[in-house]
Amino acid sequence: MKTNILLISLYYPPINSIASNRIAAICKYLDPESFDIDVVTLLSDDAQPYENNKNIRIFRVKDTSFFRPFRFLTRTNKVLHNAKALWNILLQNIFPEYSGWKKNVLKTIASLQNDKHYDIIFSSYGPSAPHEIALKIKKTSDAKWIADMRDEMSLNPFLSPRKRKKLARIEQLIFDNCDMITSVSKPILEDFRTLARDKAEHIRFLEIRNGYDFPLRTHDSFRNGLFTISHIGSFYGERNPSNFLSALSLLHKKALLPSIRVNFIGISKPISIPDNLRSVINVSSSVTHYDALNAMEQSDALLLIHPTTGNKGIYTGKLFEYLGMKKPILALIDPNDVAADLINQTNAGYSGDNSDIDTIQQNLLRLYHEWEANTPRYFNIELIQKHHRKEQIGRLENSIIKLLHE
Template identity: 40%
Template sequence: MKKYNLLLITPFYPPVESVATNRMVAFCKYLKHFNITVLTRSNKFHSDEMVDGVRVIRVPDRSLFKKATFNRKTNVFLHNIKALYNRILLFTQLDEYDGWRSSVFDYLNKNKPDVDVVLSSFAPISTHIIALYLKNLNKKIVWVADMRDHMSSNIFFPERYRKKIGHYEGEILSRADIITAVSKPIIEEFEGKTQRKDIIFLEIRNGYDFEPCFDNPSANSVWTVTYTGTFYGLRNPDNFLKVVKELLQQGDIDDIRINFVGVTKPMVVDELLKEKVHFFDKVSNKESIDHMRKSDALLLIHPTSELKGVYTGKLFEYIGVVRPILALVDPDDVAADLIKKGNFGFVADNNDIEGIKKCILKCYDLWKNGEKFNPDIELVKTCHRRFQVEILEKRLMEELEKR
């Protein structure tokens, strides 16, 4: 079978660690019928190398202002200053990768790529701007615009920024051949913004990328609950910790160990919980999964909002390690639907104190009584990234073979 040339445009590629990086690596790993070139970002020098059968071109980022990073050693004042700086950067710029985008254009003008497919992934918007440029140069290229999440409708973006990317959103919907996003509600939103009949819309979820664990592991001597990821905005563990404190004081649970892995935001923990809450610095994806596997339950937090279609980054890895999930999420959104459908855990709204209490006690009793956790094994398997990328590959091949 003929192999087509695919150019993947993204600043998120190893050694960068992020949920976005994991999605990009999965495209490279499971799109089997393509010769893949990744056009990505470098802090200093240009490089061109083969990595696991993928050509990786790293183009220097000449941006003057770059997003601030965080770690737990940063004090609260400096953390808030950094967060404010990032907010101002988002408000004043289209994105902080404009210097990288400029370098990429220079590279493309000197090195005309021979590609059949361009796959660009938002955020940042620069990836789509670069792909739009290539599509305008060669209309025969199949352009896959991976939106991932909401764009101009994202209420957490400043209004000025939403208007800026709204312009490009219209351009993308008028020129892209395939639009992908992580959930059906987001796909349906984009479908409603265009009258085009020839565009393909696909839900390509995130997923886990390791062998799932279907064994029933030995329980810890102390009930161990782990959260991996970061806290920001309204996403915080305040209500969870409040309920845990009440349950301990009332004697409804005997003891608990809470692991926060990769949390960079400084936190103040109640005196009663100080010896029970443990923080771990940001770790590799593999180490993060090891923490999950050694846990009795996994904590997922995403406050309810008007935005629908939010699975959150770690949900699928939680599913893949096959441990009960304590999900404090919108009960009427996709994450809750999937957890309920697969019997993957227990769901409550993050603002529902009584609901959180019931979820914790159900999950605790599962551990306390040594009961077997019985999720839908077949549904667990479909949450693997391989399964999701194969959906995209099938439609891509159909589209290419028509041309």
């Protein structure tokens, strides 16, 4: 008999995000002979309300909330972008989040439960709405509940104190009721274990990293006529390219990078480009996942930016696709966190703190000179292959089987 899974996530294709890719990979790689999956997700403008694909049914539910957050899909001017961001912050702190969607999802699930018994409830954060829905269902269900914490909740340093306090309350309810917590890294899992205190004794904790979902690239001889370094994805909060641009501007003034092109792809937030770099920088708005992968493949190096916050366990989802592309990485990240460790272990590039302009310059010059000399890079292929989505979801499948047989 198959195991029935109810998967609740705000994000799912065709919504274009790393969160969507994570949930889609779960559906793709869990054994179809062993699992039937019902996905309940958000209805977006370009999607069908219902799909049925072999062992996967997708129910896309409309958000009828009066107050709804803005999505940053296209590049806008600074005033409009800041106005949208301010509205979303106010929405998070004043009004119930996705209240209309939660209400409609609960009705949808109640209807589904009339015809099907679920063995597993799998809900994915963020936002907290999927977990809040799972909490209500768990109270009247004997299903095992897996709470997927892709990122920190109450420990997220970019949230307001009021929002963190609200999430802390939800966390404790999750710890009271869930059977397993998954997250993208061991440090984040350990933070949840600490927050759970004695409640952690009845919870399984499992690291399921994000990953890449394409054949490992084999284009070792690829080389552009100009050294092309690309950043794929949006900027938000404290994550921005200002320090990278400062370092690049200093090198450009010294004529140390005579043949360089920089691409910022998938940008919605306006960025300030120094005058002396306007001829070498290209900026484009949101692109499809296919186009994003193609842009990575057509680059000589890839740029990763995440400022040091003191919180540990931050990989950022795009790192794994960068690794799968086998492109050298310039990482402006916490040099003492998991992402820097993985880049070192895979021999995939160079890391330095986002605030360290001198190190950014040194690492950028190293990559440029390696491109100039056409120096081969010997990646740790075996380790990179372990970060394919199929490998990561295989670990989840094994844990689900164990959970059901407890």
